[in-house]
Amino acid sequence: MRLTKTLTILAVAVLTATPALAEKRVTVSNWTSPNHATSRGHAAFAEMTEAEFPDAFDFKVFAGGALLGPKPTLSGLRDGVADVGLLAFTYFRSEMPYAQLVADMALLGDDHYAMAGATTEFVMLNCQPCQDEFAKNGMVTLSGISTAPYVLLTTEPIVEVADMKGVKVRTGGSVWDRWATRLGAEPVNVPSSEMYDTMSHGVVTAAVQPIGALKGHSLIEVAKHLTALPLGTYHSGSIFAISPKFWKSLSAEEREQFTAKLPEAVAQSEVNYETDDLTVLEEVADLGLTVHEPSPEFLQDLVDFRTSDLEEIARISREERGIEEPEELIATYRALIEKWHGLVKPLQPIRDNPQPYADLLRQEVYSKIDLATYPN
Template sequence: MLQARNVVSKLIIGSVLAAAASSVLAQTVIRASSWHPPKHPGVIGGYDPFMNYVKKESNGELDFKFWSGGSLSNAKSTLPTVRNGIADIGVLALTYFPAEFPYAQLVSNMAMFSENPPAIAAAVTELVVLDCKPCRDEFTSKGLVFTSSYSTTPYTLISKTPIESPADLKGKKFRSAGTLWDRWANYVGGTAVNVSSAEMFEALDRGGVDVAVFSPSALKSFSLWDIAKYDVMLGLGTYAAMSLFTMNQSFWRDLTPEQRKILLDGSALGVMGVTFAYMDSDDDVLKQAKQHNVNIVKPGESLVKQRDAFVEEDSKKLQQLAKDQYGIQDAEPIITRYRELLKKWEGIVNEVGPDRNKLAERMQQEIYSKVDPKTYGM
């Protein structure tokens, strides 16, 4: 009888070990890369909650190996890194790649249509995922899959010297994120310099730029308050031409539809997480700025009038710019739809309030529930 029990015990133990081994073998380790620093909103607000959600909802079937701070790829090398499968997921700042992503430049050119970051983040994501096939095709044609955007808070003017009037902008070199901000820099008599956010500190420190055009959060997340003395709160639109969780298409195809659904729903948490982390970071930085000898400056009336005149003039040129610069023959339906989505999501934000989790749930309902994970991105 004892011998029989031993046999049964060994069979049970063997079954448990086999099941455990099978579970380990079934686990997919996703290689994710972000060039954002570890404490950047893109990491603490985006990738961290996204990865936690995916691991939990997949019951550990999906896990992550995560590189941040550009340790695997920097902002401009992320495109080949993800396209070639060195990473499965990565962050793309799409204005760095105007030739590869012309429709993303159109999105970027509409950056001054609103100053409501959560609404912008959701509107851009819905536009691309549901309503703009050419936008999605830009990704699939390169072996990539778009899942989500996000939005910074409104850009401001971070500098070493005071900026009080339009005359102070003339001749300045501006760190620009491209497209719209390049045109604004030219409009005010300055020069646009396209460097990544990760390169802002060095550029401002060494005189490569005179002014960093970025949200106040950069004072802390990129340590600009160690060298800058002024932040002029002239709202210059938000940056939302982002692909936060860009998927390698071969990796995407190897997943089950259920796993793709988890990644899509998790993206909503990341979208709102990054966006609200930017908002939280701005609030935190503005409270601490005085301790770092940074003057937070309300823009003068002449600067505001100049900005408003630029927006009015520039918005009339968007369709022609899209055609001439990016080969988009009929941009009007995309511009119109984006305006509609902005209005829709501004209403949802007003309805829900500043609750990132509830807004993420609304993104899951309004966007990702309408996606077929069996065919999306294929």
């Protein structure tokens, strides 16, 4: 009896003295540079989640493509190479036709906070075909994303419609390809991680990107001109694309813990995009950057294209991508864009206090999901 009691006391003492081990190792893969808005968003998510639940997860964050590149990320998530990844859906046009529908409405984006909210709500709550194609391709999405507004970054000045003729421009595909082709330019689709190399070697001489890409992707070394043309936002992707193997391995409690700080992480990522743009604009002179305003004719041409292209989106979706009755999904998404513009406007400037925006994401999206069964 005395021996049993002594062993029990020793066992309790050992357990008390032994630090609790993290229950889940979480591997996060990001193919952008460590300084990019999304890489810093992943780092913030890991830090916030570990601080909130120190014994639940142990994060290992890989940036700069150290683990997976842009295109291998999808198969890497499917195969469990990474548990969390940044995915740009336009790299998978044939596999994800519904994601291309979202991408096609890029020019509707003029506030990236609104677009991140609208896209997150659309793909997670309002687009079952989106969820079906995600599942088919081996991923679970726990967020949308939106870059800061796109502009034209170039090696030579472009201010008129005629200046676009013959230009090889790196685009994110979809609507920008149609816009560039219409102007006599040649769209080139390469991953954003390869933009610097393609511009430095003259393969492309222009890129459709946020202002912050001049530093985030080091383009300022090769592109010294910026045309302030409102080219929408890139929002066909997810900063928190999840491996199904990892997601299925989580208990209901672990899912609650894992997603607890997602709204804050998405909010911080969007703030990163904005502050990166502002930093570049503050350093224009030091960077040797020349900012050009597009001619009135160039701007009006874009406005006209944006309006006329909405009908083309429905046609392409139906005839080329096999989406039945795309008009309903288009209408739903446009309504969400309008809704989120109304929601975020009173919160500006969000960069000064992103918590109310995070609370909106939690209220409008994450609180409405049954994590025990999601995405089914």
